Amino acid sequence: MSYPNxxxxxELIKELVEIPSPSGNTDExxxxxxxxxRDLQVGTKRNRKGGLIATIPGKDSDQHRMLTAHVDTLGAIVKEVKASGRLKLDLIGGFKYNSIEGEYCQIETTAGEKYSGTILMHQTSVHVYKNAGKAERNQDNMEIRIDEKVHSADEVRALGIEVGDFVxxxxxxxxxxxxxxxxxxxDDKASVGILLQLIKQVKEESVELPYTTHFLISNNEEIGYGGNSNITPETVEYLAVDMGAMGDGQSTDEYTVSICVKDASGPYHYGLRKHLVQLARENEVNYKLDIYPYYGSDASAAIRAGHDIVHGLVGPGIDSSHAFERTHRSSIEETTKLLYHYLQSELV
Structure with a gap:
């Protein structure tokens, strides 16, 4: 049996992560x-929120499946053009300022111009600021230093940079x-890459799926509502493919596929969870069951929106989520294997 390469x-994941796409600015x-x-000749449509839905007809068109992964990422937006010529930020998504200190960034203007910058503490220089190491990493203290010759708000605005520009x-x-x-x-472009490669294999090998299957590439997951709509009435199962969270007390690692039992929204569907575990065992897929205490997914958003579906969550294990993330080829492979068998399995 062969799985996607x-x-x-x-390679595809690397291409995806290099395309800027903070929530709210994901068209590219x-x-x-x-x-x-399109190259795979898979039919797609965009929803009004800007997400993308791909559909592969299956043997049974009366009952559907949906899998989702999201391409929107954490990011920021310009809150204020400061008199100093630097920019104050407002965060997009759930993360802490310390995780972006010293990071290079890109500011995109409404007109589409792009400028380079660095996110820094205002009190960065230890030769000037006695409290450089102790000052709180927060909105008041952190700013963007633009890589242009600007020393005033007027000079910044002359570049076209304004409040509301994406970072x-x-x-x-x-x-x-x-x-x-x-x-x-x-998070979550690793999962998007996995789904795209699975779709490629299904198309190139003419695999007949048991049910019509939709793939939602959502674009607002990081702000809570990426996958809560455009679910057909025929959809029975809805599986979010998103990162597995690692840390103290977690069983998720960077070498297996993580199957989520429960997150901040509550338990995932017990029957679907057992089905996923059975598929993993039958097909020698290395997996870990886990609980993510401060987490929500597109699947939980769909449940909250009132959809009558069976919902689940799986994904590759990601270390240092919402910060300096890392995974391993093994986790990509195990997640791919589980999803390959899930797509061809019977409904729970």
Whole structure:
């Protein structure tokens, strides 16, 4: 049995993370995914929120499946153009200021101009500020230093930069020879890459899926409502493919597929969870069951929106989520294997 080529998946993930796509400004990356699917002759449509839905007809068109992964990422938005010529930020998504200190970034103006910058503490220089190491990392103290000759708000505005402009973070993606992949935004572009490679295999090998299957590439997950709509009435099962969270007390690691039992929204569907575990055992897929205490997914958003569906959550294990993320080729492979068998399995 052959599975999608992991090297190709990782190449695709690297391409994806290098496309800026903070929640609210995702058209470029959605267009990229749209192009990949067009080349595969997979029918797609955009929803009004800007997400992308791909559909592969199955043997049974009366009952549907939906899988989702999201291309929107953490980011920021310009809150204030400061008199000093620097920018104050407002965060997009759930993360802390300390995780972006010193990061290179890109500011995109409404007109589409792009400028380089660095996110710094105002009190960075230890030769000037006695409290450089003790000052709180917060909105008041952190700012963007623009890589242009600007020393006033008027000079910044002359560049076209204004309140509301989007800020994306340099992913600094690296693929190491020993199998590790480290980059910002592996949440959740690793999963998007996996789904696209699975769709490619299904199309190229003419695999007949048992049920009509929709793939939602959502674009507002980081702010809570990416996958809560455009679910057909025929949809029975809804599986979010998103990162597995690692840390103290967690069983998730960077080498297996994580199957989520419960997150902040409550338990996931017990029957679907057992089905996923059974598929993993039958097909020698290495997996871990886990609980993510401060987490919500597109699947939980769909449940909250009132959809009558069976919902689940799986994904590759990601270390240091919403910060300096890392996973391993093994986790990409195990997640791919589980999803390959899930797509061809019976409904629970």
């Amino acid at each position: 992991a090297d190709k998946t990782i 990356v959605i267009s990229f995914v749209e192009g990949v699917l 994306s973070f340099n992913p600094r993606a690296e693929v190491l020879a020993n199998g590790y992949i480290k980059s910002r935004h592996l």
